[in-house]
Amino acid sequence: MGRAASFAEVAVEAARAAARRAGLESQALELVRVGDRAVLRLDGGRVIARVGRSLDLLESARREVQVARWLHAEGIAVTRPLEGEQPLVMENLPVSLWHAVDGDWTVPVDLAAILRRLHSLTPPADLVLPQLDPFERVDERIDAAPAITVEERHFLRSMAVDLRERLQNVRYALDRSVLHGDANIGNVLKTPGGEVVLFDLGGMCWGPPEWDLSITAVYRDLGWHTDAEYAAFCQVYGFDVAEWPGYPALRAVKELRMTCWLSQKAGDDEQIAQEVRRRIGDLADPERARNWHPY
DSSP, X not given: OOOOOOHHHHHHHHHHHHHHHHTOOOTTOEEEEESSEEEEEETTTTEEEEEESSGGGHHHHHHHHHHHHHHHHTTOOBOOBOSSSOSEEETTEEEEEEEOOOOEEOOHHHHHHHHHHXXXXXXOTTOOOOBOOTTTTHHHHHHHOTTOOHHHHHHHHHHHHHHHHHHTTOOOSSOOXXXXXXXXXXXXXXXXXSOEEEOOOTTOEEXXXXXXXXXXXXXXXXXXXXXXXXXXXXXXXXXXXXXXXXXXXXXXXXHHHHHHHHHTTOTTOHHHHHHHHHHHHHHTOTXXXXXXXXX
């Protein structure tokens, strides 16, 4: 019996098929990363393919395309899907094709300016955004994590249960709005012309702006942003989420999500497995200094 193809292998074939359908060159296809979906470069690096792990993500891919076209029409610089039908279904997987963005990583203050504008928008009537689910895919990732012990799995499940109850008592300070859903500095690029482009729009939803703002505060707490960078972020946006009483609860949820997301990558990488074990140990003590590495 032959070995079953991995998701990465199937994603490559799905991206090739989508490229052929769109009339693009796909021979020099490059797999960039694999997570909840595979990201690939094709057509000489001018196009990005995003391939979901299953058809369960087809509706999310359709919404991401619709969101991108809406935000572009609103004057917000976002990654843009190719014209025509999007997404496609290839190899029984959802595939969307996007214009590549040529740029460099930027600073939190640029993200703050985009979020301030994003949170002020009213979506069109035909765009139905889901409600924020702070624990989206957390249980699934805990169950599927390949390199954690039974005890660690039990701890993560118990923590998720406790945090769900804790969030029910959180009172938000800001009015509900359109959210990016994963508004971290890794999801913006600054082009050579100075334009700041927002991408990874698949998590767009409706909920409290504190959710989008808290990840930058968490990165500051982890030492991934400086105090000065965070202060500039707060000044431009006009709100310091870390001073809000509900922030510790959101920080705990973000740390749990970050740990569970990384755990799915730990099966074949001992360095990542060690990082996951470190994070799980730290989650038990909110006051313990974090020495987490970004991935």
